[in-house]
Amino acid sequence: MEPTISFFSGFTPNDLLFLGEAALRTLWISVLSITIGTALGVLFGWVLYEGKLAATLTVAPVLDIFRSVPLIIQLVLFYNFAPIVGLNLDPFASGVVILTIYTASLVANVARGGIEAVETPMRRAARSLGMTYWQDLRYVVFPIGGRAVFPAWVGVALGVMKDSALVSVLGYVELLKASQILITRTQEPFLILTIAGAFYFALSYPISRYAASLERKWAQ
Amino acid sequence: MFDYNFHWRPVMKSLPDLLDAAFLTLQVAVLAMVLGIIIGLCLALIRMHMKGPIRWLASCWVELARNTPALFQLFFFGFGLGAFGLHLSPYMIVLAGLTFNCAGYLAENFRGGFNAVPDTQLRASRSLGMTAWQAYTRIVIPQVFRIVYHPITNQMVWAVLMSSLGMLVGFRELSGETQFFASRTFRIFEYFAVTAVIYYVIVKLILIASRLLATRLFRY
Incomplete structure (x- = not known):
């Protein structure tokens, strides 16, 4: 006898569209958090560099916490903490907030390394040419230090892009969550996971190769 | 200030269970690191000295591990292998996923x-x-070890943080156990706050231990 109701249906082209949309959401949440997080991180990096003792005692330990607690715990914690202080955040907003702070805590170290990579004589030279402190930062430290740590920054950005998969625990349907939903329906885990993995790989691999080749070129 | 009553008692009551789970976390992370170091060393040597399909396989391993999310890798070992009738226990899923990931990252460090x-x-x-x-065991490896010691401790920290993903494949290590208790008592925030503290302490202990070990190992 043929079953009248089928619980599972096969993988259709429509599902590919569903995965594509989810991939765009992954991209959107990563781009947003990486952009804001990098801006904040550079600011923190500068504070860490200039603030010496005060910053070491205040900003550094706080940033350290975000690097020492698993991202998934941070997400769950923040998502459940927000209503306690009266904030009503949807999974996307909570995800962006935590991913941003997480990015900032990682970028802060990179940015400080970048500022330290510019040697003092160079900066003294800039100042003695009549540049103000900010001109020195903008036209000397930023181009030279930025170049020194650009590959490291790419590594952090790609890491955050991959870690954005964890926002799925809050119920935000990004690529990995979408693939799980499809697996539940189609019962074809291998095919769907391969598609999802291929997307991440296709995004991450060329960028990391490009960063590595830039590093080699600049090292010469 | 808060429109919420904090209840810490249930958390304190289940603290022994959480600490037991923390040891499970540490155990799986250490095991994954040991396997990861061995496999990573092999992968690095294969990629440097061999040609043909074996080298290609090793490169695939390294690039896949580095360019896809760790959660994707866990899902792959969890659900993806199920398509071939290979069903791993949650413990094995996490161990296999972490080992795969650590071996990939460490291989690049070893190559450097x-x-x-x-x-x-x-x-x-x-x-x-x-x-x-x-020549290898007495001259080359000791020098390489000195160079990769710091990246290895970093990777150890990452392994501990990454093991928290076990929560999503039903493994009851620290995060999974927390999730279990939290969903039984609905004290989600309190449980995850305590877990975050435990993770922070574990990470700090690892870093302190590695620093102490380094002063003993690298005296000369």
Whole structure:
């Protein structure tokens, strides 16, 4: 006898569209958090560099916490903490907030390394040419230090892009969550996971190769 | 200020269970690191000295591990292998996923370490009459170890943080256990706050231990 109701249906082209949309959401949440997080991180990096003792005692330990607690715990914690202080955040907003702070805590170290990579004589030279402190930062430290740590920054950005998969625990349907939903329906885990993995790989691999080749070129 | 009553008692009551789970976390992370170091070393040596399909496989391993999310890798070992009728226990899923990931990242570190030891060291030791095995184990590996020691401790921290993903494949290590208790008592925030503290302490202990070990190992 043929079953009248089928619980599972096969993988259709429509599902590919569903995965594509989810991939765009992954991209959107990563781009947003990486952009804001990098801006904040550079600011923190500068504070860490200039603030010496005060910053070491205040900003550094706080940033350290975000690097020492698993991202998934941070997400769950923040998502459940927000209503306690009266904030009503949807999974996307909570995800962006935590991913941003997480990015900032990682970028802060990179940015400080970048500022330290510019040697003092160079900066003294800039100042003695009549540049103000900010001109020195903008036209000397930023181009030279930025170049020194650009590959490291790419590594952090790609890491955050991959870690954005964890926002799925809050119920935000990004690529990995979408693939799980499809697996539940189609019962074809291998095919769907391969598609999802291929997307991440296709995004991450060329960028990391490009960063590595830039590093080699600049090292010469 | 808060429109919420904090209840810490249930958390304190289940603290022994959480600490037991923390040991499970540490156990799986250490095991994954040991396996990861061995496999990573093999992968690095294969990628440097061999040609043909074996080298290609090793490169695939390294690039896949580095360019896809760790959660994707866990899902792959969890659900993806199920398509071939291979059902791993949650413990094995996490161990396999972490090992796969750590081996990939460590392989790149080892390759960097091997490249940093000049060829002349090996040739000099060979011309002193050492066998290839002696030259490697007594001259090259100790120098490589010194270079990759810091990346290895970093990777150890990452392994502990990554093991928290076990929560999503039903493994009851620290995060999974927390999730279990939290969903039984609905004290989600309190439980995850305590878990975050435990993770922070574990990470700090690892870093302190590695620093102490380094002062003993690298005295000369």
